[in-house]
Amino acid sequence: MKFRAKIVDPACLNHFTRVSCMVAKLARACTLRIRPQKLNFILADTAAGGGVSMWCELPQENFFSEFQMEGVSEESNEIYVELTSENLFRALKTAQNARSLKVKLTNKHFPCLTVSVELSSASNSSRMVTHDIPVKVIPRKLWKNLQEPTVPDSDVSIYLPVLKTMKSVVEKMKNISNHLIIEANLNGDLNLKIESELVCVTTHFKDLGNPPLAPKASTQDRDPEQMVEVHVDIRKFLQFLAGQQVNPTKAVCNVVSHRMVHFDLLHEDVALQYFIPALS
Amino acid sequence: MKCLVAGGNVKVLGKAVHSLSRIGDELYLEPLEDGLSLRTVNSSRSAYACFLFSPLFFQLYQAATPGQDPPRCKILMKSFLSVFRSPVMLEKTVEKCCISINERSSRLVVQLHCKYGVRKTHNLSFQDCESLQAVFDPASCPHVLRAPAKVLGEAVLPFPPALAEVTLGIGRGRRVILRSYQDEEADSTVKAMVTEMSIGEEDFQQLQAQEGVAITFCLKEFRGLLSFAESANLSLSIHFDTPGSTPHLDDFASDDIDSYMIAMETTVGSESSRTLPSTSLSPGLQPLCHSEEEEEDEAEAELSTVPGTPPAQEVPLPVLWLHPGPRTLPAAPQPRAG
Numbered sequence: 001m002k003f004r005a006k007i008v009d010p011a012c013l014n015h016f017t018r019v020s021c022m023v024a025k026l027a028r029a030c031t032l033r034i035r036p037q038k039l040n041f042i043l044a045d046t047a048a049g050g051g052v053s054m055w056c057e058l059p060q061e062n063f064f065s066e067f068q069m070e071g072v073s074e075e076s077n078e079i080y081v082e083l084t085s086e087n088l089f090r091a092l093k094t095a096q097n098a099r100s101l102k103v104k105l106t107n108k109h110f111p112c113l114t115v116s117v118e119l120s121s122a123s124n125s126s127r128m129v130t131h132d133i134p135v136k137v138i139p140r141k142l143w144k145n146l147q148e149p150t151v152p153d154s155d156v157s158i159y160l161p162v163l164k165t166m167k168s169v170v171e172k173m174k175n176i177s178n179h180l181i182i183e184a185n186l187n188g189d190l191n192l193k194i195e196s197e198l199v200c201v202t203t204h205f206k207d208l209g210n211p212p213l214a215p216k217a218s219t220q221d222r223d224p225e226q227m228v229e230v231h232v233d234i235r236k237f238l239q240f241l242a243g244q245q246v247n248p249t250k251a252v253c254n255v256v257s258h259r260m261v262h263f264d265l266l267h268e269d270v271a272l273q274y275f276i277p278a279l280s
Numbered sequence: 281m282k283c284l285v286a287g288g289n290v291k292v293l294g295k296a297v298h299s300l301s302r303i304g305d306e307l308y309l310e311p312l313e314d315g316l317s318l319r320t321v322n323s324s325r326s327a328y329a330c331f332l333f334s335p336l337f338f339q340l341y342q343a344a345t346p347g348q349d350p351p352r353c354k355i356l357m358k359s360f361l362s363v364f365r366s367p368v369m370l371e372k373t374v375e376k377c378c379i380s381i382n383e384r385s386s387r388l389v390v391q392l393h394c395k396y397g398v399r400k401t402h403n404l405s406f407q408d409c410e411s412l413q414a415v416f417d418p419a420s421c422p423h424v425l426r427a428p429a430k431v432l433g434e435a436v437l438p439f440p441p442a443l444a445e446v447t448l449g450i451g452r453g454r455r456v457i458l459r460s461y462q463d464e465e466a467d468s469t470v471k472a473m474v475t476e477m478s479i480g481e482e483d484f485q486q487l488q489a490q491e492g493v494a495i496t497f498c499l500k501e502f503r504g505l506l507s508f509a510e511s512a513n514l515s516l517s518i519h520f521d522t523p524g525s526t527p528h529l530d531d532f533a534s535d536d537i538d539s540y541m542i543a544m545e546t547t548v549g550s551e552s553s554r555t556l557p558s559t560s561l562s563p564g565l566q567p568l569c570h571s572e573e574e575e576e577d578e579a580e581a582e583l584s585t586v587p588g589t590p591p592a593q594e595v596p597l598p599v600l601w602l603h604p605g606p607r608t609l610p611a612a613p614q615p616r617a618g
Contacts, residue, residue, distance in 0.1 A: 087473040094438040094475075110471060121434075128478040129438045134471035 001079055001137070003034055003105040006066040013101055016063050017092040018245065019056070019270055024085040025243035026054050026274065031138060031146050032113075034069050034079040037061070041085070044145045051277035052236050055149055058270045072140060079105070080138035080146060083113060091115040091131035111135050149273060152262050154254035155228040157213070158184045160263070161205045163251065166192070167241040169203045174234050176201060179279060182237075183229035184255050186210050186222065194234070211252055228257045231279045240274050248272075281311045281351055282380040284340035290377045290392075294364035295511050296331045301361045302504030303329050308412040309353045309360075309379075309388070311343035316379075319412045320357065327501040328414040339376070351381050353388055353406035363390050363402045373398075421519035423489035425456065429509030429516050431483050436503065438475055446502075448518075449494030454481040461496050485515060495520045 007013045023030060023041045033040040039060050045053035060067050071077035095101045095117040106114045112132040119127040138146070160166070173180065173194045181193040190205040240263060250266040258278055265272040285293055296318060300307060304320030304327075311317075315334040321327065335341040344350035364370060376393040387403040394400060425448075435458055439446060445461040459476040481487050509516050 084473075090440060091473070091475075125480045125482045127434075127480070127483075130476045130478070131438075132474040132476075134473065 001072055001105065002068065002070040003079055003103070004066070004068045005060070005064040005103045007063060007101045007103075008065045008099075010098075012063045012065075013092075013095060013098065015268070015270075017089070017095070019058060019267075020085070020089040020092050021245065022243045022267075022272070023054075023056060024089040026239065027085055029082060030054070030085050031080055031082050032135075033146065034071075034081075036067075036069060036077060039063075042146050045275065045277070050233065050236060051275075052239075053149065053275045055273040056270065057148075062269050076140060076143075078143075080143055081105070081111070081113065081135040082138055083133055083135045087131070087133040088113070088115075091117075091133060094129050094131070095119075105135075106132070108132055111137055149275065151264070151273075152254060152256050152260065154262065155222075155257045156184045156186055156255045157211050158186075158188065158190055158253050158255075159209045159211065160251040160253050161190065161208055163241055163244045163247055166205075167238070167244075170234060170238055170241065173201060173203075174238060178234050179231060180234040180237055181229055181231050182253075182255065182261055183227040184253065185227050186213070186224040189225075189227070190253070191227070228255050230255050230258055230261050232261060232276045233279060236276045240276065281344055282340065282342045283311065283316055283338050283378070285337070285377040285379075286339040286375070288371075289337055290374050291367055291371045292337075292512065293333070293377065294367050294370045295508050296333075297361055297364045298367070299504045299508035300329055300331065301357050302507075303327050303501045305357050307355045307357045307360050308409060309355060309406075310411060311341075311350045313343060316341070316343075321412060321414075322501065327498060328412075329501070329505065330414075345383075352409050352411055353381070354409040355388060355404050355406045359402075359404045360390075363392070363400075363404075418517075418519040421521045423493055423520050423522070424486055425484055425489065425518045425520075426486035426515055427484045429506060429512075429514055431479065432516055433506055433510045435477050435479055436499065436506065438477055439499065440475075443499055445496055446499045447494050447496040448520075450487075450489045450491050451478065452491060454487065454491065455479065456481070456484065456487070486517070489520075493520075493522050495522060 007016060019041075027041070027043040029043075031040075031042040031044070033042055037060060039058050041054070041056040043052070043054035045051050069077075069079060071079055092101075092115070095115075097120050098117045099120045100118045102114075102116045104114050104116075106112050108114075111134070113135050115131045115133065117129045117131075119129060121127050170180070170192060173192065176199065177194040177196045179194065181195075182190070183193065184190045188206060188208040188210055190208055191202055192205075193200070193202045195201075244265070244267075246267065248265040248267045250264075252264040254262040254264065256262070260275055260277045263272075263274040263276075265274070297307075300318060300320045304322050306320060308319040309316070310319070312332075315332050315337065317330055317332045319328070319330040321329075373394045374392050375395060378389075378391040378393070380389050380391075381387070382389050382403070385403070386405070388406045390402045390404065392400040392402075435456075436446070439458075439460055443460050445463075447457075447459045447461045449457050449459075451457040456479045457476060458479075460472075460474055462472050462474070506516070
């Protein structure tokens with residue numbers, strides 16, 4: 001198993017750092033999946049994680065000037081490792097003024113993802129920072145839990161409003177209740193609602209637009225005004241919003257009535273899918 | 281005792297106090313003939329820091345009321361720091377700072393003379409104490425590094441702020457290596473990230489150490505001294521020792537001491553460094569180091585032409601003494617390709 005990659009372009013480095021920042025905010029520990037053309041950051045749903053799951057994909061050639069990998073075997077030319085997301089972000093953060101950054105899989109008493117940074121310095125002297133991030137190699141028998149999730153058969157699909165606006169609204173709502181109701185319809189309306197004994201607060205977003213419907217019997221004869229709702233833990237929703245530092249290129253919300261909400265985002269060339277299950 | 285600090289030196293004093301507050305919870309203030317010393321030691325007695333402000337730093341310096349012994353005060357660091365809490369405020373509004381002792385009320389009086397006729401007076405209670413003294417001799421340390429504080433500041437930047445300890449060593453090719461140190465007893469199921477910073481010899485003004493030597497010390501306390509040095513734009517000399525390299529003539533049963541490190545500053549622009557005055561240990565005082573005689577060689581600081589006016593470049597001599605404590609040092613850092 002081998003992996004070796006290099007970034008020399010400062011814009012690419014910046015972009016990769018931002019991706020890693022987002023992943024660090026969304027999942028404390030995640031799986032890095034390395035394939036010849038793509039890199040994935042994956043969080044599988046677990047009872048411990050509260051059923052939340054994440055799938056992030058990026059095309060490696062948009063980031064790395066050099067990229068070589070050799071998977072577990074020829075038929076399974078992939079590598080799956082688990083790491084603490086914060087470590088990767090911290091390592092990349094120190095490379096902000098780097099001439100180059102190299103990432104490779106190493107074994108130093110234990111398997112590591114080694115990030116080596118060649119810093120640029122005014123005095124022409126060479127400075128190197130190396131970070132050894134401990135990783136856990138995931139055996140092939142567990143790979144099936146880490147595959148790309150299927151887009152759920154949703155009842156309503158709607159474009160999201162500006163994430164920053166939603167975040168500031170939801171942050172205030174958190175002080176009132178942990179139980180958030182997300183409801184949406186096929187007429188571009190999205191409501192965020194919380195209820196407590198004393199008060200009920202709803203924020204209405206209108207004219208958001210809906211992505212074109214796939215022809216499906218279940219939604220064909222639905223009244224576009226009819227709201228479909230899902231109840232989620234507000235903290236999980238906030239955590240998702242906290243990870244989005246920049247407004248994405250595309251942001252779609254898919255609601256499966258009373259089951260789950262699925263977010264499908266695109267940040268330039270990085271695709272992110274995030275699932276929050278309904279409160280039981 | 282009465283000391284008057286004026287102008288830009290008030291900010292320097294404030295920064296020194298901030299630096300000391302990163303190390304210990306109590307401040308030992310003692311006016312000596314050589315100057316006002318502010319010292320502290322951390323709770324585990326593994327780090328000692330001292331700032332010595334020469335008389336030239338002050339507009340007025342009177343160590344003791346004639347006929348009396350100079351006082352030795354121990355003050356709560358929090359209290360003293362609160363006077364100098366905001367460096368910005370010190371720079372913008374404080375014109376003079378007067379430190380004196382009110383014998384009648386047994387208070388240390390710190391008075392800030394500010395703009396627009398505002399005067400802030402702080403009356404701090406203190407305890408009489410013995411002189412806090414770490415007796416050490418940098419000249420006995422075989423290894424020396426010297427670099428501008430900026431270089432060392434950049435060197436510790438990649439390490440997480442919460443990191444407790446770091447190992448400093450000389451790697452192959454005379455590169456100076458700093459590596460995060462993880463306690464081996466820590467929970468082994470959750471391994472921590474290891475960060476290593478490698479700097480070329482050319483960034484150092486002096487590098488007198490063999491490849492393979494290394495010392496592990498507390499980063500938090502070191503950062504305290506570093507922030508002062510960076511703000512004053514000074515160079516930092518690091519003198520250190522490794523186990524077995526220096527024969528100790530120990531009176532004290534301090535078998536804790538494997539090695540120690542001293543970070544000292546030199547005065548701006550001059551090659552000479554001033555050492556602390558040697559003081560014999562008072563009985564009952566906890567020994568912090570072995571009792572070697574100190575070499576005394578007071579170097580002359582730059583004198584200004586008008587007596588009593590502190591020269592613009594006069595800076596205190598800070599010393600940070602770190603004692604890593606009883607553990608074996610990790611293996612010498614792995615060399616990295618430059």
